[in-house]
Amino acid sequence: MALTESIRPYEVLVRIHADGTVSGQKQTISEVFRDEVLIAATINPPEELSEDQKALAQQIADEV
Numbered sequence: 001m002a003l004t005e006s007i008r009p010y011e012v013l014v015r016i017h018a019d020g021t022v023s024g025q026k027q028t029i030s031e032v033f034r035d036e037v038l039i040a041a042t043i044n045p046p047e048e049l050s051e052d053q054k055a056l057a058q059q060i061a062d063e064v
Contacts, residue, residue, distance in 0.1 A: 024049045
């Protein structure tokens with residue numbers, strides 16, 4: 001019986017402010033598998049986007 005854990009991206013929230021700048025948060029999810037069957041999942045607390053991620057979010061916001 002093999003137990004494995006993985007952490008993967010779960011959600012991204014991007015805020016577009018009135019002046020056109022962006023800020024945001026990201027969340028990950030921790031999952032535990034037993035023999036490749038998901039047995040537990042926990043959504044981790046939000047983290048602020050890094051400067052690189054904000055720059056990418058800004059590019060996307062400029063397109064919408």
